[in-house]
Amino acid sequence: MMNFRFAVNVTPKPGILDPQGRAVEGSLGHLGIVGVSGVRVGRRVELTVDAADEAAARAVVERLAAELLSNPLIEAYDVELLGEASSMVGPGGGAVGEG
Amino acid sequence: MMNFRFAVNVTPKPGILDPQGRAVEGSLGHLGIVGVSGVRVGRRVELTVDAADEAAARAVVERLAAELLSNPLIEAYDVELLGEASSMVGPGGGAVGEG
Amino acid sequence: MTVADLPIEPLHHRLGVTDEELDAIRDRLGGRDPNDLELAMFSVMWSEHCSYKSSKALLRTLPTAGEGVVAGPGENAGVISIGDGLAIAFKIESHNHPSAVEPYQGAATGVGGILRDIFTMGARPIAVLDALRFGDPADPRTRHLLDGVVRGVGGYGNCVGVPTVGGELVFDPSYQGNPLVNVMAIGLLEERHLTLAAAPGPGNLVVLFGSATGRDGIGGASVLASATFTHDDPSKRPSVQVGDPFAEKLLIEASLELIERGLVEGLQDLGAGGITCATSETADRAGTGIVVDLDAIPRREPGLAPFEVMISESQERMCAAVRPDRWPEVREVCQRWGLPVAIIGRVTADGDIAIVQGGLDPDGRPAPGALELARVPAAALTSDAIVYERVATPPTHRRDAPAPGAPASVSDRLPERGMDPGAVLLALLGSPGLSSRRAVYEQYDSTVGADTVAGPGRGAAVLRIKGTSRALVASTDGNQAVGRFDPWLGAALSVAEATRNVSITGARPLGVTNCLNYGDPTRPEAFWQLAEGVRGLGDACRALGLPVTGGNVSLYNESPTGAIAPTPEIGVVGLLDDVATLVGPAFRQAGDAIVLVGETTPGLAGSAYATLAGVAIEDDPPGLDLAREAAIQAFIRKAIGRGLVASAQDVSGGGLAVALAECAMWGGLGARVRVAQVGSPAVALFGESPSRLVLSCRALHAPALELLAHQHGLPVERIGSVGGGALVIESGAGGATGAAEERGSGVADALEVPLGNLRHTWDHGLARALGWEG
Amino acid sequence: MPVRVGVVVFPGSNCDRDTLHALAMAGAEPVALWHEQATLEGAAAVVLPGGFAYGDYLRAGVIARFSPIMRAVAGFAASGGLVLGICNGFQVLAEAGLVPGALLRNASLRFTGREVSISAERLDTAFTHALVAGGPLRMPVAHGEGCYYADEATLDALERDGQVLFRYVDPSGELVGPDHPANPNGSLRAIAGVMNAAGNVAGLMPHPERAAEAILGSADGMGIVRSLVESAAKAAAAPARPARPAPPAELAAPAQFGAAVS
């Protein structure tokens, strides 16, 4: 068995209204930021999978992404392998994405 | 001027309680999924920046991420260059992440 | 990380413990020095927030006995019997400093904390009221804080399914650097299920259930809640607590099931001070001790130091004393609700809190090879904590500079001259302080529970009690505007208004809870304000015959921009025996008579009008006659009981004109009234002298109403009648006298404003002030 | 003999007691159904109540959809059983694919709790027949994710096939556009409630159970509750259907799948 850490990025499908994205664009002015467009706000879920190999791990993540993490009517997703969890997981498994 | 498409991934800081991640983990049993752990749920914001060069574009995104898109008290973020927007933006700029 | 890694020197100072307190601790430990863990425990329990070391002596002076009181100060919440075997639990608490650091989570965990205080007693929470105070609504930081706090209150309350039925939203410059977030909760219980926060019975198990323990709010009690706050201080960042309303909802259901099935001997929520506070308070109340099995405490993350586990403020946790034979059932209930549960210790007879690493044997004694990391008398941490007699010194000048917006000197801008009363009325109705709060309370679920008869927006909240004809009526009020000039009066007025709001529905106030928000008690002037506030609170409650059943004290409400105006936040719950008799503030039908009860007295300082138009330097706030206030509340309850009253509103912010405008707008009915002038038009129309009511009644009931008022020794005047599409106020020929006369102002013009204008101005004022609306 | 109507209790449901109360007032025998049980205890109709099942984390209703009882509910629905989802219950039904469409975050991006007016598009359904024709119905909404969405083709089909059950209207009963304040969440075509094609599964965002007594400001919701109870009574009287446990495929899959992974 091995540990794999994945990220699932879920974004509103093209054409679906994205009020959050619009809200972000709306507030750019206050920050005096120009030249930013096409803002889309979605979800990012990071998780660790125990599996025999990457293919098996991916199968689990794909299923989670399709059935739980995204709603196919309105959202699209992609799966990102972040690496071997053993080398990635901090406390709470959240070490990835430190700013 | 050029177009750059970025993603900002915002995740709960390590050690900060993530009720969403915990709820997802709690529900995995109902999906008959085992071997998944360290679930952290965050946000993913994709956006397009007009700028002279990548460095300038990054500067804008970093500022957005720090001041608007994340809450430094409880969230960490990282910035991902997705590519030249011209080649990436679908309607609403959401073409990235089609599942 | 260990205690030793915390920033700055020396250790007890780093933990906020003074040299004097360290000596007192040694004294409680028979002369020996506390070790690091023990010192951390003392630092939390002896913080102002947990120990009330500066306020205890004052709070002892409050009246706490009253009809039906079954639990008062000292318990998690006050409990009052309402008959039929039912009782209510209610309490108000502050979360000011956490909300200033992280408004969403600060407010959310504030709601979670006060709800736990309610269901810990065996009561199902049925209502929340949020009393919020901020600085300038036009300021970007204020807007950020307000938006976060409102989302936080809603995010938590909406999810747990407790309706937010009322509260307050006040803007005052003194809150600019230090917003106030006070939350009141009300619960309903069967009296036989009343459960106290005690750990009786040596040999009983100490059971922890709810969320696992993480690093949340480490040092929160001693640092966050007790040190003067300067915003964006990074040292406070790691201790932000994150709330999980979903976990709280499960905790409510599991706790109430445990209580209803009689499975727990005592129950205590975990708040400030975490496991240290819960174990020492419950042991001390029962005269027992507790040995804590450190390794048994469920952790959210690895590597927590013992002191972190002992003082962590991780949310959504409860601690119960359980008889060993009931453990299997207790575990089953918690597991069914999806809550981690563990035996984390035993009740002992020795009166000490002992912390053991390495496990306990089946009899609760340290297992072979186990280490005892700490041993402290439970009383030393709680009832025997240090108490201070602080120095109180009145300010040298009792009257501040003119209210905000006031002219520097008595000038031509004085209100009476050339005042257009209609314009002033609209300005008041549209002002951030008096306009509709809809933009805020529509972000709350105010109807879940299917008991809300009157939600937020128009005076006191009313909740029917299913299966009975009765209803609970609740209100929160706090007066900092007058309190800034006279803290005794500010507190007394707060009690008067909160109870009056309940009485004018026909309900009988049952008891008072309070949250005392003041400055740094080590400053003699700030402590004087606190002392005067408590005195005003006690005097008012005695005059009205009401017990103070609980509350909370929040000190050190200061920022670089100064201290807040003293803010005694008062929460009142009343009982209406027959909900069918409920009277509201809205005019009911054209032709009804309008009656003004009470006396208009001079004094504009502290009024909404003063913030708008300014006020003469020599002017004072209006006085309060507590006997008169008691009489007018007794009168209105009797009048409503006899079915004489169609609508009832009290005169408060904005004065008589605003009160009339509200009755008219809400009833969709205009009115024509004539008011005699007292002092000046400004006083007559916009003065806020207390103990006044605007009533409407069928014309044929007017004489009986007036007679009843006289029997209560109250001035009463029939001032007009309901009808038409506008509010028309004419000034009586009483003639301008006194100040107004000297300033050469005549009688003000008549006021005539169409209902549509009143409503539109009132409706949009707040959203516009906050920039939520163009 | 009152008809038995089940109310599913998910962890985080918070309108279950209100719904049981309203059903009892409408003359039913209400029973609470715990989310982990596999049967509906012979209920002739099932209500998924409002609340925040599993905290509504991730997406409102999505986690609850995988609760064990949802298999029984799906099977019950597939065999024609009456199912009503209110607010969060509507979100769960939509996530489970038992009613068409999805519920997005309110256009305002704020939770909205206030009284709205809705009009019933049809008075001949199992959920609306007891409503008296005419005037709009006043009842509260209280949600953060109630913006009804489906693609244009689906919306057209729903309207054509009479699957739109309720729409938000202004207090006078006039239809309004998505940006009108009478539409509390920006729902497309002001849709407040829909049915499945067979007409036995329906969901709506407003709360009829909170508007079932005059003392609470409106009794308009009682007509919906009573419709359900009366329809349930009819169904109970009719010859028993073959209870067909036919859960959607992905709901059947998990068990073996998990094994394969471990």
Ligand SMILES: Nc1ncnc2c1ncn2[C@@H]1O[C@H](COP(=O)(O)OP(=O)(O)O)[C@@H](O)[C@H]1O
């Ligand atoms: N202003 C007050 N008036 C009366 N009682 C008070 C006041 N402040 C605190 N108390 C009582 O002191 C006890 C401890 O207060 P607090 O720590 O806020 O309670 P808890 O620990 O349950 O949050 C409570 O029973 C509370 O009712």
Ligand SMILES: [Mg+2]
């Ligand atoms: Mg408590």
